[in-house]
Amino acid sequence: MGQGADAGLFLVNTLFTLYMSVVFLRVVLRWVSADFYNPLSQFIWQVTNPPVAPLARVVPRWRKLDTAALVFLVALAVAHITVVLLLTPYRLGPLAVLWFAALKLIVLVLNVYTFTIFVQAIMSWLGPQQTNPANALLWSVNQPVLTPVRRIIPPIGGLDLSPLFVILGLQVLSRLISLPALFR
Numbered sequence: 001m002g003q004g005a006d007a008g009l010f011l012v013n014t015l016f017t018l019y020m021s022v023v024f025l026r027v028v029l030r031w032v033s034a035d036f037y038n039p040l041s042q043f044i045w046q047v048t049n050p051p052v053a054p055l056a057r058v059v060p061r062w063r064k065l066d067t068a069a070l071v072f073l074v075a076l077a078v079a080h081i082t083v084v085l086l087l088t089p090y091r092l093g094p095l096a097v098l099w100f101a102a103l104k105l106i107v108l109v110l111n112v113y114t115f116t117i118f119v120q121a122i123m124s125w126l127g128p129q130q131t132n133p134a135n136a137l138l139w140s141v142n143q144p145v146l147t148p149v150r151r152i153i154p155p156i157g158g159l160d161l162s163p164l165f166v167i168l169g170l171q172v173l174s175r176l177i178s179l180p181a182l183f184r
Contacts (some may be wrong), residue, residue: 009087016080020105021112023048023073025141030066034140039133048072077101077108103177110174114167117142121163 026048028034029041036045048069056068078101085092092100120138142163149162 005087009084012080012083012087016076016083017108019047020073020076020080020108023052023069023076024108024112026052026069027066027073028141029137030069031064032140032144033064035136038137040137073105074101077104080104107174107177110170110177113142113145114170114174117146117163117167117170124160 022044026044029044034041036042052066052069052072055072056066059068059071061067078097081092081097081100081104085097116138120135120142123135123138145166146162149166150160153162153165155161
């Protein structure tokens with residue numbers, strides 16, 4: 001592939017990944033019952049609501065799971081793999097597209113949690129006593145992942161090392177998944 005095709009592929013991958021990350025955050029925020037009035041929650045809701053709201057009329061919620069957003073996320077992953085394949089000389093069957101879409105979603109989840117935990121850790125070092133919308137939202141998103149690790153690895157000398165261990169674990173899992181660079 002030429003440089004133009006590489007640039008186009010990069011752009012497609014980046015735009016799909018960013019939007020899929022926002023849709024995934026919508027699913028997580030609903031699941032953890034995060035503060036809906038948080039400005040960042042409002043942003044995520046407004047950016048994802050146009051495609052998800054019509055789907056929500058057909059796909060009912062299940063308990064705290066935003067199933068319409070989850071169905072939309074899977075559709076985005078399939079669309080992402082399909083668009084990438086259209087831009088390249090590679091061809092895959094429908095089952096392979098679904099397989100790569102599932103892998104893409106798993107890697108996306110691992111990367112979103114890695115990023116949010118990293119940002120939360122940095123924010124806690126820079127201004128641990130500050131309260132802002134990002135801190136509250138990150139705490140809501142990351143607590144379900146960090147709490148089990150905190151039970152095993154308590155703070156040492158007042159320093160919480162659980163984010164470090166969670167990030168390492170997430171990165172190991174991400175590297176164990178063999179998703180071709182084409183779909184990243």
